Amino acid sequence: MSELTWQxxxxxxxxxxxxxxxxxxxxxxxxxxxxDDVLKDIDVLRDGSTDFEGTSADALRANVQGTVGDYIEGxxxxxxxxxxxxxxxxxxxxxKKQDLADLFAEAGVELVAAGGIGEERFDIATQGxxxxxxxxxxxNAEQQNERFRLIERAEILTDEFLAIMADARDIDDTYAxxxxxLNDDAEPLPPRIGEPDYATRTAEYYAEQYQEFLDRVESGxxxxxxxxxxxxxxSPEDQAQLLxxxxxxxxxxxxxxxxxxxxxxxxxxxxxxATHPHDDDASGLLQKVNDENLMLLGFTPESMEVDGRxxxxxxxxxxxxxxxxxxxxxxxxxxxxxxxxxDWTEAMAKAGTETYVDYAQNLTDAAxxxxxxxxxxxxxxxxxxxxxxxxxxxxxxxxxxxxERLDQFTxxxxxxxxxxxxNITQIGHSYGSTVTGYADQTGDTSDADQVVLIGSPGPxxxxxxxxxxxxxxxxxxxxxSDNDPINAADDVVLGADTTDSELFPQRVDGGDGNHMQYxxxxxxxxxxxxxxxxxGEQATRYDPS
Amino acid sequence: MAIDPDAVxxxxxxxxxxxxxxxxxxxxxxEDVVNxxxxxxxxxxxxxxxxxxxTAFWSKRAGGSRERLEDAAEYLATNAAVARQHDNDTAxxxxxxxxxxxxSIDQYRQDDYYEQTGAARPERTGEDGAMSTGGESVAV
Numbered sequence: 001m002s003e004l005t006w007q008x009x010x011x012x013x014x015x016x017x018x019x020x021x022x023x024x025x026x027x028x029x030x031x032x033x034x035x036d037d038v039l040k041d042i043d044v045l046r047d048g049s050t051d052f053e054g055t056s057a058d059a060l061r062a063n064v065q066g067t068v069g070d071y072i073e074g075x076x077x078x079x080x081x082x083x084x085x086x087x088x089x090x091x092x093x094x095x096k097k098q099d100l101a102d103l104f105a106e107a108g109v110e111l112v113a114a115g116g117i118g119e120e121r122f123d124i125a126t127q128g129x130x131x132x133x134x135x136x137x138x139x140n141a142e143q144q145n146e147r148f149r150l151i152e153r154a155e156i157l158t159d160e161f162l163a164i165m166a167d168a169r170d171i172d173d174t175y176a177x178x179x180x181x182l183n184d185d186a187e188p189l190p191p192r193i194g195e196p197d198y199a200t201r202t203a204e205y206y207a208e209q210y211q212e213f214l215d216r217v218e219s220g221x222x223x224x225x226x227x228x229x230x231x232x233x234x235s236p237e238d239q240a241q242l243l244x245x246x247x248x249x250x251x252x253x254x255x256x257x258x259x260x261x262x263x264x265x266x267x268x269x270x271x272x273x274a275t276h277p278h279d280d281d282a283s284g285l286l287q288k289v290n291d292e293n294l295m296l297l298g299f300t301p302e303s304m305e306v307d308g309r310x311x312x313x314x315x316x317x318x319x320x321x322x323x324x325x326x327x328x329x330x331x332x333x334x335x336x337x338x339x340x341x342x343d344w345t346e347a348m349a350k351a352g353t354e355t356y357v358d359y360a361q362n363l364t365d366a367a368x369x370x371x372x373x374x375x376x377x378x379x380x381x382x383x384x385x386x387x388x389x390x391x392x393x394x395x396x397x398x399x400x401x402x403x404e405r406l407d408q409f410t411x412x413x414x415x416x417x418x419x420x421x422x423n424i425t426q427i428g429h430s431y432g433s434t435v436t437g438y439a440d441q442t443g444d445t446s447d448a449d450q451v452v453l454i455g456s457p458g459p460x461x462x463x464x465x466x467x468x469x470x471x472x473x474x475x476x477x478x479x480x481s482d483n484d485p486i487n488a489a490d491d492v493v494l495g496a497d498t499t500d501s502e503l504f505p506q507r508v509d510g511g512d513g514n515h516m517q518y519x520x521x522x523x524x525x526x527x528x529x530x531x532x533x534x535x536g537e538q539a540t541r542y543d544p545s
Numbered sequence: 546m547a548i549d550p551d552a553v554x555x556x557x558x559x560x561x562x563x564x565x566x567x568x569x570x571x572x573x574x575x576e577d578v579v580n581x582x583x584x585x586x587x588x589x590x591x592x593x594x595x596x597x598x599x600t601a602f603w604s605k606r607a608g609g610s611r612e613r614l615e616d617a618a619e620y621l622a623t624n625a626a627v628a629r630q631h632d633n634d635t636a637x638x639x640x641x642x643x644x645x646x647x648x649s650i651d652q653y654r655q656d657d658y659y660e661q662t663g664a665a666r667p668e669r670t671g672e673d674g675a676m677s678t679g680g681e682s683v684a685v
Contacts, residue, residue, distance in 0.1 A: 027574035
């Protein structure tokens with residue numbers, strides 16, 4: 001039970017709790033590097049290593065992957081919550097401390113705090129710092145009235161005093177219980193190589209992991225990083241079984257390796273096309289992915305959701321990559337805007353979704369020309385319900401919801417990528433730049449290394465300038481052609497003006513095309529290629545002359 | 546089993562280094578958190594005592610992960626040593642081991658590591674034959 005006294009609450013500087021939280025958060029970030037250190041940097045432990053082959057070699061790799069997966073999962077389940085709890089403690093107790101300070105200010109010099117735990121009260125001061133005197137016992141009516149007034153005030157403020165301290169102790173107890181609950185029902189660690197009945201215990205462990213994976217991923221409780229940990233701790237046989245039995249669970253889940261997502265989505269899309277032969281969007285997508293050896297990292301067919309009396313239409317959503325992002329050194333995530341999910345071939349008097357996949361390929365080609373030695377991949381990310389009309393594009397709701405999903409996707413790619421230090425760039429075009437702004441502001445950090453806002457109507461209301469971005473102001477690039485109607489629009493209402501050089505100093509040359517030509521214009525593509533390959537400092541800056 | 550002893554030995558060494566870092570980093574992080582909160586006296590806040598328990602639990606679990614990575618490193622080193630003993634072709638990097646020659650992961654015991662590599666056995670500090678599993682004890 002909390003034994004927090006008002007004297008301690010009043011005297012404590014809770015910034016030390018934030019310092020502790022920051023220190024622990026830094027540790028978590030560093031600890032997560034174990035995945036790179038073990039599974040990516042030690043060649044013998046990579047799947048398919050030719051330096052160590054055979055059944056036992058594969059079993060050893062599975063064991064190490066399981067240990068690392070369990071460790072990453074454990075960081076998410078047992079260690080990371082400590083950061084959140086400490087920050088909540090700091091925030092909530094700081095509020096109570098302020099409430100107490102306000103109460104004491106209201107009490108002034110006439111009343112003084114006293115009493116122990118659960119007995120906090122205000123007494124009438126006999127002498128205050130301003131030489132206030134009340135001696136009591138006088139027959140003077142005015143003094144009697146004053147005494148009654150003070151008693152009444154003391155009673156009222158005492159009630160508030162008691163409530164504040166009860167709340168503070170409740171906060172203390174609640175978070176103490178939350179911290180203690182972290183090790184309740186802790187998952188068993190993987191079996192140790194060399195322990196008796198290793199084979200039997202390993203089989204039992206994998207069965208438990210399989211159920212754990214289903215429970216946490218199906219419920220949506222697992223973060224992308226945890227999901228990757230859970231997936232890695234499954235046996236190869238269970239992974240294969242899940243791919244066969246549950247493609248719908250794997251295809252759109254962030255933290256599942258890209259090749260697995262692709263296989264799951266292709267299986268689902270193939271089935272869907274067979275049963276929906278008139279859905280041209282879906283058949284067009286399947287044909288393009290197959291014909292051009294693309295990877296399908298997400299697929300949700302067009303749907304009509306009915307909620308009560310309201311029916312909501314969702315266009316087909318898809319996430320298409322020009323290669324395997326898990327093997328890439330440079331990953332661009334390109335987010336199109338209004339109406340881009342409307343139709344496969346043509347929508348809203350402009351190109352349909354298919355064209356955005358071609359734009360993704362143009363971005364990859366641009367990156368290749370700037371860094372041919374690197375493995376460059378672009379993901380065309382339409383994992384959100386884009387506004388279906390320009391009128392709907394005035395709403396930030398689509399961006400808010402999409403931003404959260406984009407952040408999740410980026411975190412998942414960061415977890416599954418096998419390069420030791422992949423460079424991730426989010427490229428938001430038009431309304432997609434607003435989605436990008438919201439994605440950056442989801443949580444306290446971003447797994448993107450840089451963002452590009454192109455032809456932007458604004459990055460949303462969460463950020464006022466490049467400096468507000470979690471990726472860091474120097475890694476926020478903007479691009480706007482002089483011939484883009486968005487540039488001339490007076491009613492840009494989705495947040496700050498990205499062409500304001502005071503707010504967004506890193507403006508690169510976007511060419512002289514219109515709003516839809518940033519991904520075909522050679523000047524624009526040259527600069528985007530440089531940014532994607534982490535050479536943004538060489539990109540040509542916008543010249544107003 | 547096909548094995549490149551040099552590559553596998555290097556992997557074993559790398560894994561041992563990472564294993565050491567796993568538990569050292571968690572211990573250091575716990576200490577940093579305690580140090581950051583020294584101004585909050587003992588018994589003043591219930592959450593602080595619970596925080597100590599939570600970080601201690603995590604450190605213990607990280608210690609369990611460390612042990613498992615060390616086991617894997619020792620298994621790698623064991624078979625690298627076996628491969629060297631059966632390497633008749635010094636010009637080739639890879640050594641092929643027959644099923645009755647290498648030590649399968651299901652049959653492997655920690656004694657194999659000491660016997661094959663010649664590594665010094667650590668002095669036992671707990672119950673004889675007890676193997677720590679990060680909180681549990683398993684008789685062996």
